[in-house]
Amino acid sequence: MAGVLVYVESDGERVAPISFELLAAARELAQSLGGDVEALVAAADTGPLVGELGAADTILEVTSPALAGYLPEAQQLVLVEAIRARKPAVVLVGYTSAGLDLAAGAATATGLPVVAYCTGLRAEGSDVVADSQLYGGKLVATTTTSTPAVFSVVAGSFAEANGHAGGRGERIVTAPPAGLAQLRSRVLGTTGAGGGAVDITKAERVVSVGRGIGGADNIELAEELATAMGAELGASRPVVDSGWLPKERQVGKSGMTVKPKLYLAVGISGAPEHLEGMHDAGLVIAINTDGDAPIFKVADYGTTCDLFDLLPAITALLKPAG
Amino acid sequence: MHIAVILKQVPDLVEEVEVDSQGTDIDRDSVKWKLNEFDDHALEQAVLLKESSGAEVTAVALAADGVDQLLYAAVARGVDRAIRVTTASARTDAPAAAAALAGVLADMGVDLVLTGVQAVDDLHGQLAPILATRLGWPHVSVVSRVSLEGTEAEVTQEYSGGRMATLEVDLPAVLGVQAAPRPPRYVPISRLRQVMASAELGSAAAAAAAPALGSTVTRLAAPPQGQGAQMLEGRPEAVAEQIVALLRERGLVEA
Ligand SMILES: Cc1cc2nc3c(=O)[nH]c(=O)nc-3n(C[C@H](O)[C@H](O)[C@H](O)COP(=O)(O)OP(=O)(O)OC[C@H]3O[C@@H](n4cnc5c(N)ncnc54)[C@H](O)[C@@H]3O)c2cc1C
Ligand SMILES: Nc1ncnc2c1ncn2[C@@H]1O[C@H](COP(=O)(O)O)[C@@H](O)[C@H]1O
Numbered sequence: 001m002a003g004v005l006v007y008v009e010s011d012g013e014r015v016a017p018i019s020f021e022l023l024a025a026a027r028e029l030a031q032s033l034g035g036d037v038e039a040l041v042a043a044a045d046t047g048p049l050v051g052e053l054g055a056a057d058t059i060l061e062v063t064s065p066a067l068a069g070y071l072p073e074a075q076q077l078v079l080v081e082a083i084r085a086r087k088p089a090v091v092l093v094g095y096t097s098a099g100l101d102l103a104a105g106a107a108t109a110t111g112l113p114v115v116a117y118c119t120g121l122r123a124e125g126s127d128v129v130a131d132s133q134l135y136g137g138k139l140v141a142t143t144t145t146s147t148p149a150v151f152s153v154v155a156g157s158f159a160e161a162n163g164h165a166g167g168r169g170e171r172i173v174t175a176p177p178a179g180l181a182q183l184r185s186r187v188l189g190t191t192g193a194g195g196g197a198v199d200i201t202k203a204e205r206v207v208s209v210g211r212g213i214g215g216a217d218n219i220e221l222a223e224e225l226a227t228a229m230g231a232e233l234g235a236s237r238p239v240v241d242s243g244w245l246p247k248e249r250q251v252g253k254s255g256m257t258v259k260p261k262l263y264l265a266v267g268i269s270g271a272p273e274h275l276e277g278m279h280d281a282g283l284v285i286a287i288n289t290d291g292d293a294p295i296f297k298v299a300d301y302g303t304t305c306d307l308f309d310l311l312p313a314i315t316a317l318l319k320p321a322g
Numbered sequence: 323m324h325i326a327v328i329l330k331q332v333p334d335l336v337e338e339v340e341v342d343s344q345g346t347d348i349d350r351d352s353v354k355w356k357l358n359e360f361d362d363h364a365l366e367q368a369v370l371l372k373e374s375s376g377a378e379v380t381a382v383a384l385a386a387d388g389v390d391q392l393l394y395a396a397v398a399r400g401v402d403r404a405i406r407v408t409t410a411s412a413r414t415d416a417p418a419a420a421a422a423l424a425g426v427l428a429d430m431g432v433d434l435v436l437t438g439v440q441a442v443d444d445l446h447g448q449l450a451p452i453l454a455t456r457l458g459w460p461h462v463s464v465v466s467r468v469s470l471e472g473t474e475a476e477v478t479q480e481y482s483g484g485r486m487a488t489l490e491v492d493l494p495a496v497l498g499v500q501a502a503p504r505p506p507r508y509v510p511i512s513r514l515r516q517v518m519a520s521a522e523l524g525s526a527a528a529a530a531a532a533p534a535l536g537s538t539v540t541r542l543a544a545p546p547q548g549q550g551a552q553m554l555e556g557r558p559e560a561v562a563e564q565i566v567a568l569l570r571e572r573g574l575v576e577a
Contacts, residue, residue, distance in 0.1 A: 070487065072489075073461070073491075076451075076455075096481070097463065097479060097482070098481075100439060100440065100448055100451075100463040101463045101464075102451070105451030105454065105455045107447060108417070108420070108452045108456060112536070113537045114446060115445055115537055116440075116444075116446065134443060135333065135335060135442050136442050138545075139542055140542070140543060140545045140546075141445055141539050142543075143445065143540065144540055184491065184495075185460045185492065186490045187489055188490050189488050190486065190488075192484075192485055230575070241501045243504070247484075248484065254481070255484065256484055257482065262569065276482070283572060291553075292544075294545070296551040297549075297550055298551075299551035300551060301565070301568065303554045305557075305561050310558045313558045313562035314562045314566060317562055317566045
C-alpha cells in the first residue's frame with residue numbers, strides 16, 4: 001500500500017485541467033507518504049491522452065470500446081479494479097460531475113473513507129489532513145483521515161502548471177474489467193458547448209446575477225446596467241434553474257467558464273461551484289447585502305449596498321446625460 | 323413503477339451559521355433548517371414522472387426534528403406516501419444514511435431512487451453513488467432531466483463548459499438530481515394545512531448500523547481572511563460613484 005492514484009478525466013481527446021491539478025497535488029503527497037504518482041486513464045483510445053501525463057511515474061491505461069464517452073458505471077468499475085490492484089495510500093478524484101459519481105462510489109466499493117470538497121491536502125505521518133469547503137464556502141472543515149482513503153478535490157485548489165511533467169511516465173497497459181461486458185447503462189449521445197445565441201466566454205465584461213435579484217421581473221435592472229457598460233449578462237445556477245435567464249448564460253461548474261476583464265457579481269453568494277467558473281476573471285466587484293458572503297473573499301472590491309438601490313445608481317452614472 | 327425520493331434538511335445559508343463551542347461542528351440549535359435545494363428539484367422531478375408515467379412516488383427521510391414537516395410538504399406537492407426511517411445512530415452523513423436506507427428501499431421494492439446531487443453540510447461523499455454501490459445498482463449524478471421508458475431511465479448529465487450527455491440506465495437505479503426540467507412548484511399553505519390534518523406518515527426502522535467514517539473533523543471555522551475585497555462604504559449613490567470611477571480609471575468603461 002503506497003503511492004497516490006489520480007483518476008484522469010478527459011473528453012477522449014484532451015486531459016481535463018483538473019487532472020493536472022490532481023497530479024500536482026499527488027506529487028506533493030507522494031513526497032511525504034512515499035510511493036509513486038500513478039495516473040489512471042480509461043478511454044476507448046488512450047493514445048492521445050498518455051502523452052499529456054508526464055507528471056505521473058506510472059500511467060495505468062485501460063482501453064475498451066465500452067469506455068467511449070463518460071459512463072459512471074464503467075468508469076467506477078475501472079477505478080475500483082485499479083484501487084484493488086495497485087493498493088494506493090491515496091486516491092484523488094476531481095470534484096467535478098465525474099467526481100460526484102465516482103469518488104464516493106469507488107470508496108464504498110473498496111471500503112475506503114472518502115472526504116469531499118477538498119481545497120488543501122497534506123500528509124501527517126500516514127494520515128492525510130484535508131481542508132474542505134462546506135456550507136456554500138462559508139466554513140472550512142479540517143479533517144484527519146487514515147490512509148488508504150479517497151479525496152475529491154475542488155478545481156482551482158492546486159497549481160495546474162505543476163502537473164505536466166516530472167514523473168517517469170512508464171506505461172502499464174491493463175486489461176479492462178470483465179464487468180464492462182455487462183453494463184446496465186449506456187451513453188446515447190453528447191452535446192458540446194455552443195449552439196446558443198450568446199457566447200459569454202468571450203465577453204470582456206460580465207454582469208452576473210444571482211438569486212439575490214429575487215425574480216424574473218428584476219432581471220431588467222441588471223440588463224440595463226449591462227447595456228450601459230457594454231457587458232454580457234451572466235447568471236448563477238439558481239437563476240437559470242428558476243427560468244429567469246437561459247442556460248447559456250450560466251457561469252460555474254455546470255455552466256460556462258468566463259475570463260472577462262471585469263466581473264460584476266450581483267446578489268451572488270460565491271459558492272465554490274460558482275467560483276469555479278470565474279476565478280480567472282480580472283477585476284471582480286461584488287454587490288451583496290451579506291458582508292460574510294464568500295464572494296467577498298475572491299472579489300477585489302465589494303459593497304453591502306442593496307442591489308436594488310445600487311444598480312440603478314450605477315446605470316444612471318454610465319448613461320450619457322439627456 | 324415505484325419511485326423513492328430521499329429528502330434531507332440542511333441549514334438555511336441565508337441565516338448565519340455558527341460554529342459550536344468545540345469548534346468542530348455547527349451550532350445545530352441556532353440553525354434554521356430547510357429542505358435541501360437539490361432535494362426540492364428531485365421531488366419536483368419525481369412528481370413530474372408520476373404525472374407523465376403514472377409512477378407511484380414515496381418520499382423518504384431519516385427521522386429527525388422537523389423532518390415530519392418536510393414529509394407533509396412532499397405529500398402536499400403530490401407524492402403518494404411519505405415515510406420516516408428511524409435509525410439507532412444520530413449521524414446524518416451520507417455513508418450512515420446509505421446504510422440506513424439501503425435495506426428499507428430494497429424491502430419497499432423501489433425501481434428508481436432520486437436524491438439531491440449533494441448537501442452543503444456533508445463531508446463524506448455523495449449519497450447517490452454510495453447507496454447505489456451498496457445496493458449493487460447503477461447510478462448517475464448531476465442529472466438535470468429524467469424520463470422513463472419501460473424498465474429504463476433516460477437522463478441528462480451535465481459537465482463543465484456547457485457540455486451534456488444523454489445516458490440510458492437500466493432500472494433499478496439511483497440518480498443524484500441537480501435540477502428538475504422546471505422550477506419546483508409552489509404549494510399553498512392551505513393545502514399544506516389540509517395535508518397535515520389528514521395525511522398519515524409511515525415509518526420504517528433501519529436494520530444496518532452506520533459504518534465507521536475513518537475520518538475525524540478536527541476544526542470547523544470561517545475561511546482564512548486572506549486578501550479579501552476592499553469594501554466600498556457609503557450610501558448607494560456614493561458607492562456607485564466609486565465603482566464608476568474604478569471602472570473608468572482602468573479603462574473598463576468609456577470615460
Ligand atoms: C454539481 C453542482 C454544480 C453546480 N454548478 C453551478 C454553476 O455552474 N453555477 C452556479 O452558480 N452554481 C452552481 N451550483 C450551485 C451552487 O452550489 C450554489 O447553490 C449557487 O451558486 C448559489 O447561487 P447564488 O449565489 O445566486 O444564490 P445564493 O447562494 O442564494 O446567494 C444569493 C445572495 O444574494 C444576496 N442578496 C440577497 N438579496 C440581495 C440584495 N437585495 N442586494 C444584494 N445582495 C442580495 C444574499 O446575501 C446571498 O448571498 C452547482 C452545485 C452543484 C452541486
Ligand atoms: N441523512 C440524510 N437523510 C436524508 N437524505 C439524505 C441524507 N444524507 C444525504 N441525503 C440525500 O442525499 C443528497 C445528497 O447529500 P450528500 O450526498 O450527503 O451530499 C441529499 O440532498 C439527500 O437527498
